[in-house]
Amino acid sequence: MLEPLQIRAHFPALSRTFSGKPFVYFDGPGGTQVTQSCIDGMTHYLTQCNANHGGAFVSAVESDAIVEEAHTAMADFLNARLSSEVFFGQNMTSLTFAFSRAIGKTLNPGDEIIITHLDHDANFSPWRLMAEDRGVKVNVVTVNPADCTLNMSDFTRMLNTNTKLVAFGYASNAVGTINPVKEITRMARSVGALTYIDAVHYAPHGPIDVQDIGCDFLACSPYKFFAPHLGAIYARQDLLESLTAYKVRPADNHAPWKWETGTQSHESLAGLVGTMKYLEWLGETYGQASGHFRSDRSTILHAAMNAIQSHEAVLKVRMLDGLMALPRTRLYGITDHGRLDQRVPTFAIRMEHHTPLQIAQYLAERAIAVWSGNYYALNLTEQLGVEDSGGMVRIGLAHYNTAEEVDRLLNDLSEL
Numbered sequence: 471m472l473e474p475l476q477i478r479a480h481f482p483a484l485s486r487t488f489s490g491k492p493f494v495y496f497d498g499p500g501g502t503q504v505t506q507s508c509i510d511g512m513t514h515y516l517t518q519c520n521a522n523h524g525g526a527f528v529s530a531v532e533s534d535a536i537v538e539e540a541h542t543a544m545a546d547f548l549n550a551r552l553s554s555e556v557f558f559g560q561n562m563t564s565l566t567f568a569f570s571r572a573i574g575k576t577l578n579p580g581d582e583i584i585i586t587h588l589d590h591d592a593n594f595s596p597w598r599l600m601a602e603d604r605g606v607k608v609n610v611v612t613v614n615p616a617d618c619t620l621n622m623s624d625f626t627r628m629l630n631t632n633t634k635l636v637a638f639g640y641a642s643n644a645v646g647t648i649n650p651v652k653e654i655t656r657m658a659r660s661v662g663a664l665t666y667i668d669a670v671h672y673a674p675h676g677p678i679d680v681q682d683i684g685c686d687f688l689a690c691s692p693y694k695f696f697a698p699h700l701g702a703i704y705a706r707q708d709l710l711e712s713l714t715a716y717k718v719r720p721a722d723n724h725a726p727w728k729w730e731t732g733t734q735s736h737e738s739l740a741g742l743v744g745t746m747k748y749l750e751w752l753g754e755t756y757g758q759a760s761g762h763f764r765s766d767r768s769t770i771l772h773a774a775m776n777a778i779q780s781h782e783a784v785l786k787v788r789m790l791d792g793l794m795a796l797p798r799t800r801l802y803g804i805t806d807h808g809r810l811d812q813r814v815p816t817f818a819i820r821m822e823h824h825t826p827l828q829i830a831q832y833l834a835e836r837a838i839a840v841w842s843g844n845y846y847a848l849n850l851t852e853q854l855g856v857e858d859s860g861g862m863v864r865i866g867l868a869h870y871n872t873a874e875e876v877d878r879l880l881n882d883l884s885e886l
């Protein structure tokens with residue numbers, strides 16, 4: 471187990487109070503708090519080497535080195551084969567819209583894609599709109615309402631030799647379900663389809679190894695794993711080189727630069743490098759690595775994420791059991807103790823007599839941050855029949871949360 475005091479000391483925001491109480495952050499699925507090393511990285515960048523790309527002078531040279539380091543660190547985090555297989559942008563949504571246009575250029579009428587109802591809309595609408603533009607058929611995998619898992623028989627039925635792309639999530643940002651990503655990727659590949667995985671919600675909770683998964687593309691957002699507001703995409707090198715990027719002419723013609731349109735948020739990339747230093751410390755202090763990784767840092771980062779996963783497994787059971795014991799409360803998603811490795815510690819609930827927003831406001835007054843609504847998992851809230859009545863309350867744990875915080879939330883909810 472991680473030592474909470476030692477972990478929390480790295481996150482300055484966690485010492486915040488509100489109304490005389492320590493503030494509790496269960497809002498991680500909307501964005502996590504950042505480490506001191508992230509803040510230091512940004513401060514260093516902005517005070518010492520704030521410059522645009524490609525200059526001959528010292529601050530620009532140092533700036534370029536930090537940007538390069540961010541790519542290498544992100545490749546280590548995902549265990550990409552090459553650092554040029556990673557590129558950054560404003561956020562996952564913008565990157566996916568841009569990238570869907572590049573992939574769409576290779577598709578024609580008669581081609582098909584598969585997307586899912588379990589996904590955040592950022593991995594749904596870009597593909598649907600692209601398909602509309604290109605005359606491509608869209609197949610949508612539904613969700614099993616009982617446990618909020620993907621309907622795999624839908625997927626098997628829809629997959630055929632016309633399928634050119636399968637876009638799906640690693641984990642649901644609403645109900646926490648972890649999808650069988652390796653199996654879906656293997657099946658997609660068997661018909662020659664490309665795979666685009668939205669790992670935004672999964673990334674703070676466990677290790678990601680794109681080589682082991684065998685996917686073609688994987689998107690995530692560093693601001694969901696203790697770094698600044700950024701989006702990142704991994705893509706296979708040959709695809710990054712062969713696909714046409716919509717770019718300005720003077721920009722570099724090679725990956726990853728051809729995909730990074732305009733000036734990036736260099737200070738955020740510097741912050742990401744700082745966050746990776748924290749994760750390295752965590753991996754060295756608590757982690758155990760297994761598997762083959764591209765570098766020593768990659769091995770340590772995967773050890774860190776294994777340690778986070780084990781730590782969260784304990785908090786997950788405490789929160790789950792507590793929520794299940796609350797009267798007049800419905801918890802969505804996997805609840806079976808034997809299957810908890812198929813969910814991350816993100817819990818969606820509804821309680822009788824109170825709307826999700828009322829519950830979020832009640833907790834907010836008690837210095838506890840949770841989200842309510844659909845959190846852009848619109849297809850899911852519609853399929854579950856809760857969209858018109860305020861969606862669900864989402865309680866999202868991160869590794870910096872504690873058992874005491876879980877108990878505080880459960881106690882407040884039981885008083886409600």
Ligand SMILES: Cc1ncc(COP(=O)(O)O)c(C=O)c1O
Pocket residue numbers: 499500560561562563564590592593639641642643668669670671690691700701
């Ligand atoms: C699962 C998932 N996918 C995509 C997104 C969109 O990410 P971004 O805010 O980086 O565009 C989110 C954001 O909440 C998310 O949770």
